[in-house]
Amino acid sequence: MSFTKLDNNGNDLPDDAEDWLMVRDNVTGLIWEIKQAKDGVQNYENPNDADNTYTWYDTNIANNLGYTGHYNDGKNTQTFIEQLNQKQLGGFNDWRMPSPKELASITDLSKVGKxxxxxxxxxxxxxxxxxxWSSTSNPTFTASARKVNFSNGYENIDDKLALYYVRAVRGGQCWSFDSFVINDDHTITDIASGIMWERGTSDASQTWQYAIDYCENxxxxxxxxxxLPEQKELISIVDYSRISPSINSVFVPHxxxxxxxxxxxxxxxYGIDFENGLTQVGIDIQNSKFFYVRAVRGGQNRQPGHLFIITPLQSSFWKLGRTMxxxxxxxxxxxxxxxxxSKDGGREGTYEIIAETENDGSYDWQVTGDISVNCMLKIxxxxxxDKGTRxxxxxxxxxxxxxxxxxxxRPATTTIAENTPVTITANYSxxxxxxxxxxxxxxxxxxxxLMFMGFHSVxxxxxxxxQTPLDDIGDYDNDPSTDKYLLLQWSSPKMDWPExxxxxxxxxxxxxxxxxxxxxxxxxxLEVSYGYVGQSKKCHNHY
Structure with missing residues (x-):
């Protein structure tokens, strides 16, 4: 897990910052709301108040599946999101309720027992x-919706009239089911998470330790x-729109x-019940419960004294012809x-040496050869x-x-007399x-x-x-000669900008x-739209 604190303009802050408004998940790219004023007193005038609880309510039929939920005099999830977007938290107006998988992505199950x-x-x-609360209704009983517990990571379903806490998120929806690739060898690769699944499943249910041994053998x-997959890996293949089984269609026959x-x-x-996609959790159930097993592979083990690959990241995408x-x-x-x-998933006999180099921790490689979703690197x-890694x-x-x-x-270059006003135009395409x-x-x-005199014709x-110049502490333009910056941002929840x-x-x-x-x-x-990169041409001035 990797997070970055963000200030009220969306700028990165150091980990030890004491005041921040949002957090970016560096794995998923999602940006999360930070709660405030945890004092046991609810304040519904402040949508960021940690103590506020809400009923589930959403007028969008794609989310409510035919049952809007309970309005509760405005103390509901839809009003909460509307307040947050009217407030323009962090300068954004595209905040939304998270899906169960998105909520699960910020759970840290390693802390539960401690x-x-x-x-x-x-x-x-x-x-x-x-x-x-999550954004997701229960397809079999639409008067209920899914929720995630942040004391133990447990996911369950409850009536939409129940009162629970909320945390908003923004950014593209994660875990598209278009990410699954069926291989020719009875395996399935999820390119979004960089893991390979057994397409089939165990013939019979078994105890937890037997499940561990089954996969390793x-x-x-x-x-x-x-x-045996981790809990978050199991969650990644749940399809909340399906029941019996609640799993992506590529796995359904098996x-x-x-x-x-x-x-x-x-x-x-922990486990998952694929009858309904709900979490199964308990103490001392490893010998008393019998669950089924689906194996997985991929990732990297960190071992003391062994090399450890930093890049490429698991589930990353490298372009042919680029130097990486x-x-x-x-x-x-x-x-x-x-x-x-290896472009064959690390199968024995499929590795080709691309370099022999000094063990200095870095090598620039021009990406060549065939395309593949099953690449594995070995150093x-x-x-x-024996101290290598994959x-x-x-x-x-x-x-x-x-x-x-x-x-x-524009203009790209100017010659300006001292104390003579000048106008620089920003054009977009x-x-x-x-x-x-x-x-x-x-x-x-x-x-x-230069003295900034204001924006015009925005x-x-x-x-x-x-319009108040901000300190360029982060040197975002990589130019030490500039010390201040101004900020303009346009944001639309739909792909409809500009008009x-x-x-x-x-x-x-x-x-x-x-x-x-x-x-x-x-x-x-500060931000570009998903799937785009930012390009710019500066203005050079002579005074």
Whole structure:
């Protein structure tokens, strides 16, 4: 798990920051609301209040499945989200209720047995260790919805009139079922998580320890490194829109509508009931309960004194033709290492050496060869090959030109007399001329050279307009000569921005030169739409 604290403008903060408004999950990319004022007193005028509880209510039939829930005089999940978006928490108005999988993604089951909580309070302070509502209705009884408990990670269903806590999220929906690839060898690869599943299942239910042994002794498709999946890995294949079994359709012919073990214990033992997709959890059930088993493989074991691959990350995507950095922890083992790649899931005899290089923790490799969703990398010290490591699965895919959102400042070069006002225009376009969810732009400048006099002719009503210059502590434009920045952000929950035909003028920036010399007005991006990269052209000034 990896999190980053964010300030009220969405900027990264150090881990030891004492004041932050949001948290980004660096694995899923989701941004989470941080709760406040955990004092046992509810305050519904503040949607961020940790003590507030709400009924489940949603007028969107895609979410409510025909039963809207209970309005509860406005103390409900839909009103909570509306308040948050009206408040524009962090400058955003696309906050929403999370799915059960998204809630589960921030549970930390390793903490349950130690401190009785299933979330990292260093990043998520003011958390209540109780149930939180998800966005998902129960398809078999639509007057109920799913909830997740942050004391132990337990997921269950309850009537929509019940009162539970809430936590909002923003960002693209995770865990698309388009990510499953059926291989030709009775296995299934999930490219979103970088793991390979056994397509079949055990013939009979068994105890937890027998399930562990079953997977470790399994040999399928010439792979022998199978293991019992972790609880979050089991959750990743649940399909909440289906019942009996509640699992993605690629697994349906081979899945019992029954309980399946996970390897997670803390000391609670966990599993999933694929009759309805609910969590199964209990103490000392490893010998008294008999669950079915589906094996999984992939990932990397960290062992003391062994190399450890940092990049490529599991489930990452590397483009053919690009030069990518392979990085690893060298453990100060002397000599060279061999770097080998298998595009067949790490099956024995399929590795090809792509480099022999010094064990200095880094090697730049131009991605070549065939595409594959079953790539596995192996790095071994020549002198101590038993201290090597493997990482996978990740994908290699064809190069396609990146889509971009572009900001161009005009004029590109100016010569300005001291104390003479100048206007710089920011123009916007995209490479594919398509509508997006918006863009967040920082305009950087040197206050010893320029005085900002305000925006003018700002288009399309930004969701955030920051005319008070902000300190460029993070050096977001990678230019130490600039010390302040201004911020404009446009945000739409739908892919319908901008309303106007492109290319278009976003805003005029008015400045007055303060001294002689030269300097830049630079662009950096607070946020670009999913699937796009940001491109910019700066303005260079002579004073």
């Amino acid at each position: 401190v009785g909580q299933a979330i990292d309070i260093i990043f998520f302070p003011a958390s209540i260790f109780e149930f939180y 399994l040999s399928i498709a010439m792979y022998t490194d199978w293991r 899945t019992m509508a029954n309980e399946y073990w996970s390897s997670t214990k803390n000391p609670l033992y 950095s392979i990085t690893w922890e060298s453990q100060n083992i002397p000599g060279n290492v061999t770097i080998s790649l 071994e010290p020549l002198n101590e090959p 990482q996978g699965l990740f994908s290699i895919y064809p190069y396609t030109p990146e889509k971009y959102q572009q900001i161009i400042l 995209t490479s594919d001329n398509a509508k997006t969810r918006g863009i967040g732009v920082r305009f950087h400048y040197d206050t010893s050279k 288009s399309l009503t930004p969701s955030v307009i920051e 106007n035909v492109m290319a278009l003028k976003l805003a005029d920036l008015n400045f007055i030169p303060q001294s002689s010399g030269q300097g830049n007005i630079n662009i950096s991006f």
